[in-house]
Structure formats: C-alpha cells, structure tokens
Amino acid sequence: MRNLLQNPIKQIIVIKVGSHVFSREGRIVPKRIYALATQICELAEHENQLLLVVSGAALAGRDIAGLDRAHYPRQLLRPLAALGQATLIAKCDQIFRRLNQPVGQVLVSRDDFHYRERYLAVKETVQALFKLHVLPIMNENDSIGTAEQSLGDNDNLAAQMAGMLDADLLIILGTVAGFHDGNPRDPASRVIPTVPEITPEIWRQARFKGNRHSRGGMVAKLEAIRRANHCGIPVVLADGREEDILTKIFQGQEIGTLFTASPQRLSLKKRWLAYSTRVAGQLIVDDGTCHALTRRGASLLSSGIIEVQGDFRAKEVVAVQSPTGTEFARGIVNYDHETVRRIAGRNNRELRSDPAGGEYREVVHRENIVLLPKVVKESK
C-alpha cells in the first residue's frame, strides 16, 4: 500500500486525461468518460477540489470531419480542434450533468500563463468554479494557437495548473500502465512502482515513442512530472482505462507509477517564474557568480555577467546560464538589455568613476531568482 492521500478529503487534485483514454480507434467513447466521471464525482463528494485537463479535441474533430486517421493533416489542427472541442465538452457536460456535477470549460493559451495578470485571472476563475462546486475542464485553446504560442502538450498544462493551484496531487492518465523499465510494448518490461528521483537512467527509459495522436509522449510527460515534483507536488502516472483507476489510486493501491515530490515546496511566485514564463534573453555569468547564486542564494550583480543575449526590457524574464550554456536559473531583470550590456563585467566602483556610469542595484534581485533543478538527461 502507498501512503498517498489515503484519506482524500479536502485535497486539490489535478487529473490529466490523455486523448486515448476517452476514445477508441479515433472516436470518443462516452462509456469511457462515464467510467471516470463516476469516480470523480465520488471524490468531489468528500470536499476535494478537482480539476480535469482533457485532451482529444483534435482527435474528435478529425473523426467528425471524416478524415483518414493515418494521414493526420497538421495544417487542419486548428479548425479540427474547434470542431472537436465542442463535441468533447458537450459529451463531458452531458455525462457529468447526469451525475449532478456541473462542469465549466476553461480554454487557455501560453500567454495566459506568461503574463502574470492573466495567470492570476486563470487561477481566480478556477478557484471561483471550485467555490461554486463546478468541475473545471481545461484544454489548450488549439483553435487559435500557433506552434510558437503553444503550451506544447497537456501534460505541461496540467503540471502548470497543479503548480498554480498548489495541488496535493497530479494524476496523469494515459494508455500505459505506468512508467516502464523498458519499452512498454515489450512483455518483459515492468512498471516501476515508485520513482523517487528522475535520474539519467529514467530519462533514457522514457525515449520510447508516444502515440501518434497525442503530442506528449513519455519524454514530455517526464518533463511535466519533473516540473510538478520540483514545485513539491507528487505525480501518479497510470492507465486511465483501467477499471476504477482513481478509486484504486486513492485507496493507496500500488498502481501505476508514483513520482515523489521534492521535499521543499517552491513558492507560488517562483513556480510561475520557473515554468510559466517565456524568457526574453539570456545572461551568461562566470563560475563565481554561478556558485554565489546556487550556493548562497545571492542576487545577480553586473560584475559577474560575461555576456548578454537577446533584446529585453526591464522587468522581463531572463534565463541565467553558466559559462557552458546551461540554464540554471531564471529571474526578473531590473534593467533593459542595453543597460545590462553596458554594465556587464563591471562592478559599482568602476561604474561610479565612469562619467557615463552611475549607481546600479542588482541586475536581478535574489527575491526574483528561481533556481532550476539540474536536468541530467542522458545524451542521445
């Protein structure tokens, strides 16, 4: 048995449902929605606050449009998502309504996470839905998104929502039984019950291809899981088609794979900074500064900056990189790129004696810096 929310009362739980959980052979199967819906309603009865991230808009749209499953027309993704999302939410609404659970649809795009006011607006909406006992069902607004604008996949969306809501648990339901120690299609491979740390070995085992119709794949899942774990949120990865899957997870049964969270919970603002923002530039710093930032939690001063990349304004988010180009932190910069270029590599004493110089504060204040976990991916 697992010691995981064994008493699931008053918990915040984000559940991501992959495209193939609610569908068979490229078609939405209402029975599958119903099976999860009954378990979700049961959990909601115990004052748990649940949020669903449901994929399958593009898949449903393709089916309604009668397009060939084998030749997926990527350029039609947006209109197909518009078509399919309507059906997907209508089916969910119908089924949950029968179970006396009203649902609310929230569609988001990447900018809704990047801009702090919009991020907080999403949070406010979801929390208001919780208060109204409405189940929020989210998806990316694929009908208007562009590739650069995309959140990437719904695993990422679900991880960001879990971080935003300070969830107690994130559950990712797909069509594999968990995280395998080899190719999931190989009968000799086994599900790993608990992953306490995402090691290079785990990254290597994640390389097996995802499904054709979902964007994610195991690497994307692992990336999302790593983010949630870093925020302090445990993640269970399991097969959403398995009978009573949610009930079993909440009973503490050892089902699927549990990725345990980092013991420290990252502050809410730092979660946003680390995982929801887009960086506008890069500051490459010397080794001493890397050390001061990572070991001592220091602010980033001009003297430690070796190179400035990109055009950014004051208050935008920049990546902080080591001399070898590894991004190890993110922060909100106090000056625009021209100013940082001018003062880079110089300390305040030097700058004061320069007629064009002046007095400068930290380039990035320690309060506005978040350290990223080491990504120790195995090289391909």
Ligand code: GLU
């Ligand atoms: N938003 C996509 C859809 O509903 C799915 C993205 C994903 O599977 O990660 O079709």
